Amino acid sequence: MPRISILIAENSCLIRKGLRSVLQKLENTEVVQTIDNKEELCEIVNKIKPDILIANPNMLQVNCEDFKQAFANGNKLRLVLISKTSDADSEHKADAHITYTDTQNQILDTLQDVASGIRKNKIDDKSNDTLSSREKNILKHIALGLTNKEIADQLFISIHTVVTHRKNITQKLSIKSVSGLTVYAILHNIISMDEVK
Amino acid sequence: MRIKENMKLADVIQMNYMLIPVIHRFGINLGFGDKTVTDICQENEVDLNFFLQLVNAYHDQDYFPKEELQTIPVKDIVAYLKMTHASYLNTTLSEIEQKIFSLASEDTEDKKYIELIRNFFEGYKTELTAHIMNEEDVVFPYVLAVDEIIKTQKFSDKNQQIFDSFSIEKYEEGHDDVEEKLMDLRTIMIKYLTPPANVTLYHSIIQDLFRLEEDLNYHSRIEDKVLIPKIILMEKSITNLF
Numbered sequence: 001m002p003r004i005s006i007l008i009a010e011n012s013c014l015i016r017k018g019l020r021s022v023l024q025k026l027e028n029t030e031v032v033q034t035i036d037n038k039e040e041l042c043e044i045v046n047k048i049k050p051d052i053l054i055a056n057p058n059m060l061q062v063n064c065e066d067f068k069q070a071f072a073n074g075n076k077l078r079l080v081l082i083s084k085t086s087d088a089d090s091e092h093k094a095d096a097h098i099t100y101t102d103t104q105n106q107i108l109d110t111l112q113d114v115a116s117g118i119r120k121n122k123i124d125d126k127s128n129d130t131l132s133s134r135e136k137n138i139l140k141h142i143a144l145g146l147t148n149k150e151i152a153d154q155l156f157i158s159i160h161t162v163v164t165h166r167k168n169i170t171q172k173l174s175i176k177s178v179s180g181l182t183v184y185a186i187l188h189n190i191i192s193m194d195e196v197k
Numbered sequence: 198m199r200i201k202e203n204m205k206l207a208d209v210i211q212m213n214y215m216l217i218p219v220i221h222r223f224g225i226n227l228g229f230g231d232k233t234v235t236d237i238c239q240e241n242e243v244d245l246n247f248f249l250q251l252v253n254a255y256h257d258q259d260y261f262p263k264e265e266l267q268t269i270p271v272k273d274i275v276a277y278l279k280m281t282h283a284s285y286l287n288t289t290l291s292e293i294e295q296k297i298f299s300l301a302s303e304d305t306e307d308k309k310y311i312e313l314i315r316n317f318f319e320g321y322k323t324e325l326t327a328h329i330m331n332e333e334d335v336v337f338p339y340v341l342a343v344d345e346i347i348k349t350q351k352f353s354d355k356n357q358q359i360f361d362s363f364s365i366e367k368y369e370e371g372h373d374d375v376e377e378k379l380m381d382l383r384t385i386m387i388k389y390l391t392p393p394a395n396v397t398l399y400h401s402i403i404q405d406l407f408r409l410e411e412d413l414n415y416h417s418r419i420e421d422k423v424l425i426p427k428i429i430l431m432e433k434s435i436t437n438l439f
Contacts (some may be wrong), residue, residue: 017259034259174388178382179320183313187389193309 004115007050008034009041009059010082017026019082020052022104029115035059045077051118052111054080054098078114135188138165142178143185144195199260200252202235202245209234213256218412222280223248234302247273255415266423267430273342273411274424275337281416282329283415289412290322293405310390314382319376328375332368339363340424343431350438360435369421379410 006029010016016034024033032048035041038059045053079107081094095117096110131139141151149164151157170176185191200209210216217227223243238245253260274345297318301311308439318362342359346352352360382405 077364087432174384175381177381179317180378180385183317183385184389186313187385193313 003188004029004052004118005032005048006030006052006054006111007032007045007048009036009038009053010034010040011038011053011056015056015082019107023105023111025104026108026111026115029111042185050077052078052080052114054082054111056082060098080111080114083161131169131172135165135169135172139169139181139185140190142166142169143191145178189195200234200249200256201237201342202249203233205231206237207231207232209252213413215224215266215408215415216255218284219252219255220417222284244269250423251277251419254419256404258418267427269342269423270430271424271427274419274427275340278416278420278424279333279337280332284415285409286326286329289405289409290325292320293409294322296398296402296405300393300395300402303393303395305424311393314386314390317378317382317385321382324378325375335363336365336368339365339388340428343428343435346435347431352439365425365432369425376413379406379413382406383410 006023008016008019008031013036015064016036020031020034023042029052032050033044035044036193038061041059043053072170078095079093080096082098082100085099095163096114098107098110102110138151141154147160148159151162155162167180173181173184175181182191182196186193187197198212200212206225210220223241224265225237225243227240229237229367232240234248235245237243238248246265250262250265250269252263255265272372297311297315301308301315339359342356342361346360383403386399386403386406
């Protein structure tokens with residue numbers, strides 16, 4: 001299962017650290033970074049592309065087009081606001097709220113809901129974690145050491161399609177490197193050991 | 198918890214055992230009784246400030262005291278990173294290699310699968326070695342040259358040449374991909390392989406891989422958070438100077 005990445009933007013060190021420590025209890029998620037400087041927010045969001053941004057509203061007053069884009073793209077980035085009350089927000093269309101008086105379990109429940117929403121979306125994209133026969137075929141060619149271009153030529157598909165398949169294979173197997181994929185292919189009899197090299 | 202100079206080093210290690218290889222790289226051996234961090238640094242002629250910044254950066258991933266870190270001499274950082282490299286190459290990698298080798302030499306049906314793991318690890322080792330060599334042969338000499346230019350306020354012919362041929366940006370670009378293979382290896386061992394008869398050894402290899410990965414992350418953090426920002430600043434001031 002892919003891990004959900006979380007970015008915390010909050011200028012209070014107490015809250016930042018506290019939240020990080022609470023969220024450690026949340027399975028299959030990872031707080032990839034915390035930031036306290038709103039000037040950096042835009043750049044960091046674009047760089048690490050988190051699944052969830054937990055932010056204090058006063059961190060969001062940034063002048064950055066790309067950043068607004070990230071929200072506008074709908075299912076890309078989920079926004080969770082930290083505030084006094086959960087109805088304080090009209091300006092930023094937040095996906096969820098956590099308030100200062102929430103208990104640990106309430107915070108975890110809120111985030112769990114947001115995370116499973118993302119996971120559902122991801123799973124809808126790719127029905128399950130087993131490779132389709134098309135993907136197996138592509139994997140075989142990758143393991144044989146062919147480049148994207150060569151695979152595209154041999155299978156009469158576009159390079160773009162090959163790249164998409166590769167991305168899906170990597171996500172399903174959580175293996176990134178060519179040599180790792182080759183080992184997988186051998187273990188699952190997609191190619192034989194003699195064919196490699 | 199921040200590690201301070203008046204703490205007993207034994208307590209520090211009890212708190213975070215991942216620091217054992219770190220202090221070892223400074224030439225500090227276990228068995229230090231009740232001595233404090235200050236005592237031990239003096240005994241081993243280790244710069245106290247550098248030691249504290251480094252163990253704290255290792256210990257707490259949010260710890261990033263910009264000002265203090267900027268005060269550490271470049272040559273000390275480089276010397277430390279080199280010691281770390283040596284310990285990977287001479288100890289960690291060969292230990293894991295040895296374990297995989299023993300696994301392969303045992304009498305099992307899955308021999309050819311273990312062989313796959315072995316080849317895979319060899320491939321990773323070659324890659325990491327090349328990465329380390331590139332740092333030692335290209336990046337560190339560059340970093341030291343930049344440091345010398347700042348110190349002497351002038352370009353020697355040699356430094357001029359090194360300065361023109363490289364920039365720290367190039368290094369930043371290729372810095373993430375080494376860990377990919379390592380993660381793949383443990384994923385394969387956890388998800389896709391049926392463990393061989395000697396499960397104890399098999400488990401111990403997986404744990405070693407996790408530890409190596411964690412240690413490499415610590416190591417890259419020093420490079421990415423301490424060394425690179427420092428060099429970027431120095432590059433800027435050199436461009437302004439001349």
